[in-house]
Amino acid sequence: MERQRKPRLNQKFKEVPVSLDWLPPNDFSLALKKPNQQRQATTYKLEFSQIHWQSFIPAILLLFVVLAGQIWLSDVNFRPFPAETALLEVVLNHKAGYPLRETATTLEPELGLTSPTRLILEIDGQTQWDQSYQPQGKDGRVVAFEQTQFDPGEHHLRLTMFDRPGQLEGQILFDELVLFENHGILDLSFSDAPLQSDPVAGRKLFFESSLEASASCHVCHSIEPGEVVVGPSLAGVATRAAERVPGLNAEDYLRESILHPDAYVVEGFPAGQMLPDLGKKLSSDQIDNLVAFLLTLK
Incomplete structure (x- = not known):
């Protein structure tokens, strides 16, 4: 045995007349408030004004002028620059x-x-x-x-x-x-011609390459002016290097400092702090790249 519950209509809608006309929400609300007043649905009618063929005359003339111009231009010889040049x-x-x-x-x-x-x-x-x-x-x-x-x-x-x-x-x-x-x-x-040494690769080597254990160049040397970590700051080293040792230009001095770090010791810093065997740990190309990077620190 099945029991179904029939829906109950709210008492205030009990006497409202049923209409199949569509009403906008505002009219529907008024119909509920005044059930005895029948309202007509809002309708819209779109009317087009009569269009005369004379209205198209300006557009036709403009189209004719454009087509005539295109025909004339298509017959003109194009020269990218003057005839004698x-x-x-x-x-x-x-x-x-x-x-x-x-x-x-x-x-x-x-x-x-x-x-x-x-x-x-x-x-x-x-x-x-x-x-x-x-x-x-x-x-x-x-x-x-x-x-x-x-x-x-x-x-x-x-x-x-x-x-x-x-x-x-x-x-x-x-x-x-x-x-x-x-x-x-x-x-x-x-x-530009390719350089034998790559300063970008040298910068990467300076900051990222593990030279021994977890140490790399930037652990001991800063490239910020006046900032001393363990060794001297390398800010402006490309300029100073040319004046460090008589007879050595900047490139030769920097290379010598990498291969033989105690050959010249900067005043105020003790000898023996820098790794003495970088020449064995690094390839010749890596040393060239490292020197190329240091030469950018002007």
């Missing part, structure tokens, strides 16, 4: 202080520079343009692109670069007599 393109991807590929220079690499790079183009002894480019991005690299148009024929081109602070004599990137034909294009592209 030659073009020179200069592209430079460079980090200040780094050597360039296939470019002779007597300057030693200077790593860690953030100075702007300046390019000067001379054509037949006249300065065509003189531009400076600020380093961009985390690695401080300069990316330059220049185009120059001039008359065809024989021209002497000279491109000079300055990329170091206080540099008086620039590095000659290109200095030749070139015969340009009509519409001839000369592309001069320059990029």
Whole structure:
């Protein structure tokens, strides 16, 4: 035997007339309050005004003008530059202080520079343009692109670069007599040459590599000015290293300090504190990279 409970209607809705018309919520509420008043559902009617064909005349005229212009332009000969001209393109991807590929220079690499790079183009002894480019991005690299148009024929081109602070004599990137034909294009592209030593790898070695037990370079040496841990701070060591020992430049002094740490002891610090056998624990490439990193600490 099953027993079902029938739903009970609330007493206040007992006498409300039933309607199949849809009512918005506000009208439905009023209907409950006034059950004897029949309300009509709210309806909406959308009417469109009559549109005459004359309304499309401006749009048709505009479309005709656009199509006529496209037809006319499609019959015009396109010339990227004037009929009688030659073009020179200069592209430079460079980090200040780094050597360039296939470019002779007597300057030693200077790593860690953030100075702007300046390019000067001379054509037949006249300065065509003189531009400076600020380093961009985390690695401080300069990316330059220049185009120059001039008359065809024989021209002497000279491109000079300055990329170091206080540099008086620039590095000659290109200095030749070139015969340009009509519409001839000369592309001069320059990029940095790979270094035998990698200062980025040297920095990683300085901070992360385990040289003995759990010790690494930064355990004993800080690179913050005036901060002494065990050994002297290495902030500015690339500058001081060139003046430590007569006859040794900065690179040779730093290498000597790694291989033979007691050959020169900084005043105020005792001898015998630095590991004496780093030359055996580190490969020659690792030592080169470590020296390259220390040379950036100016």
